[in-house]
Amino acid sequence: MSVISLQRKNLETDMNHETSAATQPAKAAPAAVTTVAEVPAKATNSAISDRAAKNRQLISAFFQWLLPPLFGLMLFTAIWALISYQSEGLPGPIPTWHAAVELFSDPFYNNGPNDMGIGWNILNSLERVGLGFGMAAVLGIPLGFIIGRFAFASRMAAPIIGMLRPVSPLAWLPIGLLVFKAADPAAIWVIFISAIWPMIINTAVGVSKVPEDYMNVARVLKLSEWKIATRILFPFVLPYMMTGVRLSIGVAWLVIVAAEMLTGGIGIGFWVWDEWNNLNVEHIIIAIFVVGIVGLLLEQMLIMIARRFSYE
Numbered sequence: 001m002s003v004i005s006l007q008r009k010n011l012e013t014d015m016n017h018e019t020s021a022a023t024q025p026a027k028a029a030p031a032a033v034t035t036v037a038e039v040p041a042k043a044t045n046s047a048i049s050d051r052a053a054k055n056r057q058l059i060s061a062f063f064q065w066l067l068p069p070l071f072g073l074m075l076f077t078a079i080w081a082l083i084s085y086q087s088e089g090l091p092g093p094i095p096t097w098h099a100a101v102e103l104f105s106d107p108f109y110n111n112g113p114n115d116m117g118i119g120w121n122i123l124n125s126l127e128r129v130g131l132g133f134g135m136a137a138v139l140g141i142p143l144g145f146i147i148g149r150f151a152f153a154s155r156m157a158a159p160i161i162g163m164l165r166p167v168s169p170l171a172w173l174p175i176g177l178l179v180f181k182a183a184d185p186a187a188i189w190v191i192f193i194s195a196i197w198p199m200i201i202n203t204a205v206g207v208s209k210v211p212e213d214y215m216n217v218a219r220v221l222k223l224s225e226w227k228i229a230t231r232i233l234f235p236f237v238l239p240y241m242m243t244g245v246r247l248s249i250g251v252a253w254l255v256i257v258a259a260e261m262l263t264g265g266i267g268i269g270f271w272v273w274d275e276w277n278n279l280n281v282e283h284i285i286i287a288i289f290v291v292g293i294v295g296l297l298l299e300q301m302l303i304m305i306a307r308r309f310s311y312e
Helices: 002-025 038-086 091-105 117-150 151-164 169-180 182-206 213-219 225-263 268-277 282-310
Strands: none
Touching: 038 091, 038 268, 091 282, 117 151, 117 182, 117 225, 117 268, 117 282, 151 182, 169 225, 182 225, 182 268, 225 268, 225 282, 268 282
């Protein structure tokens, strides 16, 4: 082959390559690549958004917890002010507040047995409630276990509980005065006899509701009554028992005011009656709030204890 032919062939090949390259579509430009500096910025923005959303949820939950009771108290105060405005002799919220500030400025003064601060009266009432309630718990909870555990004991105790439980607490006060010959132990006796029934009944109901499978396992393992009571009954019965304890402390604190009104001495009930004799209505209203707040605190304390020792 001649040199001219080879040159012509090479020239045609180069022209074909250029034509094919020109007719091919242009390749797409590469996508934008995220730089390393943009990654922490996106993570920071996401964390800030999550934190802001969490803060909004916390603020919303706080206002949902705060506003309803606040509105309730405001409505109660408004109704109280309206009634006091239309009723002669009934002090309104503002005079009662001023009297409370003056009263609690020195709650523990002591000018003799018949002239003591409201702090001493509250502490004396709590002491009586603690003694009566404690004795009721020591006796009532074991009785509840026995009544719930054994059918014979349940049938034996049913008529006694059914007959004595509806009796008014103050009806027991003359019996206490006759037996103990003193006002202070008589008031404790009234608290004891009033607080024992809820603990007995609720504990017995809890024991009676223990699943039969649990007791069958105990019989198969030949557990003693002590182990049945501590390992099976007590964990299951604890919510029922704490419900009875809460009801009992409410009854005990309710009864002590009425008992002290009748027996006298140092206590919140006697203080209320003494203020009525002095026609100091502001102090009577303050005592009503004090009794309610102390009762609420006692109940909340028992709820915290129940949650602390819950087996759930």
